[in-house]
Amino acid sequence: MKITLTLNRKRRTVDVSPLERLLDTLRGALGLTGTKEGCGEGECGACTVLLDGKPVNSCLVPTAQCSGAAITTIEGLAPRGKLHKLQRAFLECGGAQCGICTPGMILAASALPDRPTREQIRTGLAGNLCRCTGYEKIYDAVGVALGTKK
Amino acid sequence: MKCVGKNVLRAEGEDKVTGRAKYIDDLSFPGMIYGHTVRSSVARGRILSVARDPAFDWGGFTLVDHRAIPPGGRNIVAMIVEDQPFLAVDEVRHREEPILLIAHADPERLAEAVAHIEVHYAPEPAVLDLEHATTVLKELTISKGDLEQGFAQADRVVEGSYFTGAQEQLYIEPNGVIAVPGVDGKSITVYGSMQCPYYVQRALRLLLGLDETQVRVVQTTTGGGFGGKEEYPSILAGHAALLACAAGRPVKMVYDRLEDLVATTKRHPARIRHRTGVQRDGTLVAMEIEVDLDGGAYVTLSPVVLSRASIHATGPYRAPHVRVRGRVLQTNTPPTGAFRGFGAPQSQFGIELHMDRIAEELGIDPVALRQKNLYASGDVTATGQRLDGSVSAHEVLERALQRHVKKKRPKKKDGLLRGTGVATFFHGSGFTGGGEVKLASRAGIELTPRNVRLLVGSTEIGQGTRTMHAQIVADTLAIPYEWVETADPDTARVPDSGPTVASRTCMVVGRILQRAALDLQQALGPYRTPDEFRRRSRKLLAKRPALQFIAQYDRPGDIRWDDATYQGDAYGAYAWGCNIADVEVDPITYQARCTRLTAVIDIGKAIHPLLACGQIEGGSLQAVGWALYEEVVMRDGRMANGQLTNYIIPTTLDTPEILVELVENPYPHGPFGAKGVGECPVDGPAAAILNAIRQATGVRLNAIPATPEKIMQAMDAR
Ligand code: FES
Ligand code: FES
Numbered sequence: 001m002k003i004t005l006t007l008n009r010k011r012r013t014v015d016v017s018p019l020e021r022l023l024d025t026l027r028g029a030l031g032l033t034g035t036k037e038g039c040g041e042g043e044c045g046a047c048t049v050l051l052d053g054k055p056v057n058s059c060l061v062p063t064a065q066c067s068g069a070a071i072t073t074i075e076g077l078a079p080r081g082k083l084h085k086l087q088r089a090f091l092e093c094g095g096a097q098c099g100i101c102t103p104g105m106i107l108a109a110s111a112l113p114d115r116p117t118r119e120q121i122r123t124g125l126a127g128n129l130c131r132c133t134g135y136e137k138i139y140d141a142v143g144v145a146l147g148t149k150k
Numbered sequence: 151m152k153c154v155g156k157n158v159l160r161a162e163g164e165d166k167v168t169g170r171a172k173y174i175d176d177l178s179f180p181g182m183i184y185g186h187t188v189r190s191s192v193a194r195g196r197i198l199s200v201a202r203d204p205a206f207d208w209g210g211f212t213l214v215d216h217r218a219i220p221p222g223g224r225n226i227v228a229m230i231v232e233d234q235p236f237l238a239v240d241e242v243r244h245r246e247e248p249i250l251l252i253a254h255a256d257p258e259r260l261a262e263a264v265a266h267i268e269v270h271y272a273p274e275p276a277v278l279d280l281e282h283a284t285t286v287l288k289e290l291t292i293s294k295g296d297l298e299q300g301f302a303q304a305d306r307v308v309e310g311s312y313f314t315g316a317q318e319q320l321y322i323e324p325n326g327v328i329a330v331p332g333v334d335g336k337s338i339t340v341y342g343s344m345q346c347p348y349y350v351q352r353a354l355r356l357l358l359g360l361d362e363t364q365v366r367v368v369q370t371t372t373g374g375g376f377g378g379k380e381e382y383p384s385i386l387a388g389h390a391a392l393l394a395c396a397a398g399r400p401v402k403m404v405y406d407r408l409e410d411l412v413a414t415t416k417r418h419p420a421r422i423r424h425r426t427g428v429q430r431d432g433t434l435v436a437m438e439i440e441v442d443l444d445g446g447a448y449v450t451l452s453p454v455v456l457s458r459a460s461i462h463a464t465g466p467y468r469a470p471h472v473r474v475r476g477r478v479l480q481t482n483t484p485p486t487g488a489f490r491g492f493g494a495p496q497s498q499f500g501i502e503l504h505m506d507r508i509a510e511e512l513g514i515d516p517v518a519l520r521q522k523n524l525y526a527s528g529d530v531t532a533t534g535q536r537l538d539g540s541v542s543a544h545e546v547l548e549r550a551l552q553r554h555v556k557k558k559r560p561k562k563k564d565g566l567l568r569g570t571g572v573a574t575f576f577h578g579s580g581f582t583g584g585g586e587v588k589l590a591s592r593a594g595i596e597l598t599p600r601n602v603r604l605l606v607g608s609t610e611i612g613q614g615t616r617t618m619h620a621q622i623v624a625d626t627l628a629i630p631y632e633w634v635e636t637a638d639p640d641t642a643r644v645p646d647s648g649p650t651v652a653s654r655t656c657m658v659v660g661r662i663l664q665r666a667a668l669d670l671q672q673a674l675g676p677y678r679t680p681d682e683f684r685r686r687s688r689k690l691l692a693k694r695p696a697l698q699f700i701a702q703y704d705r706p707g708d709i710r711w712d713d714a715t716y717q718g719d720a721y722g723a724y725a726w727g728c729n730i731a732d733v734e735v736d737p738i739t740y741q742a743r744c745t746r747l748t749a750v751i752d753i754g755k756a757i758h759p760l761l762a763c764g765q766i767e768g769g770s771l772q773a774v775g776w777a778l779y780e781e782v783v784m785r786d787g788r789m790a791n792g793q794l795t796n797y798i799i800p801t802t803l804d805t806p807e808i809l810v811e812l813v814e815n816p817y818p819h820g821p822f823g824a825k826g827v828g829e830c831p832v833d834g835p836a837a838a839i840l841n842a843i844r845q846a847t848g849v850r851l852n853a854i855p856a857t858p859e860k861i862m863q864a865m866d867a868r
Contacts, residue, residue: 033176034169036373038322039407043794046322074169087167091159094760097768098612099166100173100323100373122802129794131320131374132612134767135805137760 005066007032008076016063023047023058026073034074034103038129045128048104049073055108057127074103077110086110086145095141097132104128109142116146153621153631154822157760161616161636162371171371174326174343179400182328183212184257185393186403188250188267189413190242193276193482193787197240200250203266211263212253212397219392222359227385227448228352234448234485236357236388242271244447244484245788246413248385253393253401276482278787280421280444283479287445288453292460292474292716294532300436300471304427308508312424312500313853314836316444316782317417317775319489320799323373325382325414326404329390335398337364338391343372344383345609346649351641353384354391362641369639375611376772377488380651381451382414411792415487416782418443418455418478422463422500427471432514432522434469437532441497445478446485452478455486457582459493461720462833464532465501466543466576467523472532483787488651490769491832494577495776502573502837503852506844516841520547520574534717540825542726542752542815547574550728550750553811567735571841573834574728578721579817579826580654583711586703586722591648593662594700595623595670596637597687602627602670604636604663605698607647608655613828614761615655621757622660622821626667629680645700653826656757657723658703660821666701673699706819723817723825727751729770729834731806733842740858740865742846744774744806744839752813754825762827763810769831770808775800777836781855 004013007030014029023040026032026049038046040059047058050072078084086106089095096102105128112124121142122135130138142148165171188200200215202208216237219225227234238249249269254260277283301307327342338358344350347367354365367387372379386403394401405413420443427436441459445452460476509516524543530536550572580586593606604623610616620634637643647659674686690697711718732746749770756762779798783790791797816823836854844850849864 027176032169033172036173036323037175038324039794041407041793041795044322078168083164083167090167091163094157094160094764096160096163096166097614097764098321098323098372098374099162099171100321102166103169106167122805125802127801129322129799129801131322131376131772131799132768133764134769134771134808135802136767136808137764139802 001064003063003067005068006070008072018064020063021059022061022063022066025063026058032073032075036100036103038100045108046101046104048107048128050107050111055111074107077106086142089141089145093141093144094137095133101128101130105130105138112142112146114146115148117148152625154625154757155759157758158617158621158631160614161620162610173323173373174328174341174370175404177328177341177370179328179330182400182402183253183255183397184260185251185253185390185401186260186264187248187389188252188264190238190245190247190249192242192271192273193245193278194243195241195271195273197238197242197249198270198272201268206263206266210254212393214251214392214396215249218396219357220359223357226356228356229381229450230453231449234450236385244482246484248389251389251393253397276787278481278483278784280419280442280479280481283444283481285480287449287478287480288456289477290456290460290716292532293472294534295471297436297438297471297473301427303435305430306428306511307425308428308511309425310504310507311852312422312503314420314496314499315855316419316486317489317780318411318782318797319376319378321374321376321378324405324407324410325379325386327383327387327390328400328402329387329394330400331394331398338394339366339368340387340391341368341370342383342387343379344369345375345379345611345651347639347641348607348646349381349649350384350387353388357388358391366640366642369609372609372611376490377492377651378415380488380649382487407794408792411797412789413484415485417489418445418452418486418493418496420496422497424500424504426504426508428508428512432512432519434467434523436471437464437469439463439474441474441476443478443493444481444486446481446483448485450485450487454582455493459497461533461578461582462494463497463501465498465505466525466574466726468525468529474532483784490772491829492652494829495773495832495836498575498833499837502575502834503840506841517551517572524574531720533720535719540723540754540815540817542813543574543576546726546728546750546752546813549811549813550730550748553750553809554730554748565737567737567846568732569842569844569846570730570732571838571845572728572730573838573841575833576724576726577653577826577830577833579657579723579725580721581652582720583718584713586658587705589648589703591659591662591703592645592700593647593659594645594666594698595663596698597691599688599691601633601635604634605644606636606659606663607639607644608659609639609650611650613765614758615650617761618656618757619660619663623663623667626664627671627683629683653828653830656824657820657826660824661819662701662703664821665704666699669699669701722819723754725751725753725825725827725830727830727834729838731835731838731842733839733846735843735846735861740862742778742843742856742861744778747774747806747835748809749831750811750813751830752815753827754817754820755814755823756812757822757824759812762812765827766810766831767808770835771800771805773832773835774806774839777839777854778856779804781857
């Protein structure tokens with residue numbers, strides 16, 4: 001079946017099988033491999049993308065349900081050649097080690113309110129697992145990018 | 151311009167935050183097909199038959215069993231002992247043992263086909279846990295002094311047994327490789343997520359009967375390893391290579407989470423027994439220690455894990471009379487393997503709980519007991535190593551006490567039980583004993599018209615290898631960090647720098663790179679500025695293009711080791727650490743939570759303080775998970791909770807506040823004084839947390855993970 005959606009601000013039409021996961025469509029037909037798969041069961045958050053501005057686990061979303069929706073992946077967070085403030089902060093604060101959780105983590109963080117408290121950051125990122133950082137540097141990065149008061 | 155000690159930007163960081171970095175599953179090759187492993191469903195037995203459903207359409211499938219191994223190749227995974235096959239022949243020794251490989255262009259068809267293959271077994275009795283294990287795969291003894299004499303001097307003898315469970319590394323990127331057969335039919339290239347490309351190359355050479363020019367292994371961006379991608383990728387690469395050779399096409403094999411959890415290696419479950427002679431004032435006079443590790447069905451790296459576990463079993467404490475007996479026992483479970491810390495977290499968990507028990511029996515404060523016995527410069531370890539210089543056991547404890555107390559908070563009235571626990575520990579950097587000499591690692595530098603390029607087999611797996619190596623070389627050459635680039639770890643491009651394990655990448659390999667830099671400097675002659683460096687290097691390049699400076703490991707002169715007696719300098723240097731943990735236990739749900747964890751660690755020199763802190767925070771949290779949440783539930787020899795829904799690692803909500811302080815007590819033979827950092831942080835938190843639970847609840851747990859069930863049982867039994 002043909003699905004039309006807005007991907008990183010561009011209209012795209014893809015041919016998908018009925019149960020195809022959004023994760024596979026993005027990584028396959030749409031060629032964007034920045035979205036990662038860590039578990040395929042909605043537990044790790046590595047596959048997080050924004051669906052109409054809200055973070056979702058793309059491994060749990062059938063592409064067929066995304067008709068007309070706006071999807072943002074890590075490739076579309078910042079204009080080409082530029083870094084989004086979260087990307088810059090993750091880079092500078094040590095928020096990315098192996099980096100496999102990073103795209104999902106950054107997209108989940110991008111949905112946080114401005115100047116989030118440490119508690120809001122923790123709650124907002126509770127669905128995103130990171131095995132490398134112990135999360136401390138991720139909190140720091142999100143805090144710096146979104147203007148959390150020290 | 152100096153960059154060592156500064157937080158320069160991570161070399162490959164921009165690729166990671168933009169999603170541009172290519173991990174193995176992001177790659178594809180023309181004509182590529184997908185591979186899958188058919189695995190045993192019994193823990194032990196003889197294979198009677200492997201049957202394919204004749205009604206199923208097998209067109210387009212490639213199937214491979216042990217008979218596909220080419221003449222000249224061997225069905226043996228190259229490790230320490232030649233006991234483990236790539237593919238079972240007529241018997242299986244554990245659940246999920248690989249028997250058959252199958253590949254197809256369509257992953258969905260592949261999944262269907264697997265359901266149409268049936269393996270019949272004659273099951274045999276299986277040993278499924280350490281408690282019932284009797285076959286010893288490896289045994290060693292470390293002794294010092296005369297144990298009997300030691301016990302004769304003791305006022306008291308304190309005994310205890312301690313248990314740690316298996317733990318999954320849980321890198322977020324599962325294991326995966328792509329094997330690409332050469333057009334000549336006699337060569338192969340394997341790309342993959344891995345820590346040790348040269349281990350994989352060696353395994354493939356043995357399997358396929360090829361030489362090193364015929365096997366090329368390339369590490370792709372790797373989404374975490376923690377030991378889990380040390381030895382296991384050799385097996386996976388072998389499987390993909392066999393399929394690729396048979397199909398004549400590139401084959402991708404990426405495990406899904408379930409397969410990765412049930413089939414790949416875990417941290418060795420351990421049983422540690424202590425019998426300790428102490429004097430009334432707390433002086434340790436005799437330590438008798440037994441370390442038993444569950445090695446699973448094959449030897450793999452267990453002898454080396456045992457070695458590290460045994461050497462660290464005394465903890466950082468001096469005693470005149472010591473005997474450590476270490477054993478690896480065999481069970482019919484998937485082989486256990488490398489995991490950050492490599493046995494030392496298990497054995498130091500034992501001694502750190504035992505120290506609190508001794509303190510309690512003697513009525514001495516646990517901190518004071520430690521202060522009385524911690525190593526100081528001039529002390530001699532159980533292997534007879536005299537510790538001189540760079541010994542910080544006392545200092546890390548003092549600083550942890552200061553740091554932790556400063557942050558004290560008012561007591562809340564919420565019914566929660568609160569306690570604080572301490573653990574002190576040490577961790578040898580690099581390979582044990584003569585290991586580094588045997589490895590004879592090499593690494594080097596080549597000049598390019600604009601830059602210098604590092605040629606190093608050490609892999610970036612998130613810990614910051616590339617960044618930290620570039621800093622070391624930049625400062626040694628007195629050129630900007632940005633001028634140093636790193637070649638991809640590709641066995642066709644870079645020399646064998648030894649495996650990326652054992653906290654050796656900075657201290658050992660960094661030092662080799664530093665020596666290569668000095669050779670380069672010699673060849674250039676004196677220069678005063680980076681620009682002059684560049685001019686001179688261009689001149690040199692014009693005369694001698696493709697110039698490389700490769701240096702080899704050079705044993706620091708004062709190190710000696712005897713493998714037969716297990717005596718000598720076990721490690722060139724040790725990192726020293728102290729954890730203090732605050733814990734809350736809910737008396738209704740019995741859930742324990744670590745709310746604050748202080749980690750003070752002496753790493754010699756922080757080449758990149760931000761990365762070093764990141765290592766300590768990440769390692770500490772892995773240990774918190776091991777202590778409280780991560781339970782590998784085995785049923786009939788198979789992991790029963792092979793999903794992230796029921797194998798629980800810490801999320802942001804379970805994370806304590808982690809306070810890190812670095813101590814820099816330099817090691818003269820490390821680059822800029824650096825020692826190892828990667829593994830040490832995992833050694834202490836679990837014991838500190840259990841000691842805190844003891845203080846909070848009054849019950850003494852001797853096993854982790856300290857799940858609510860265990861805490862409830864212990865509290866109800868009072
Ligand atoms: S891959 Fe989607 S949540 Fe893990
Ligand atoms: S950086 Fe490796 S999992 Fe988060």
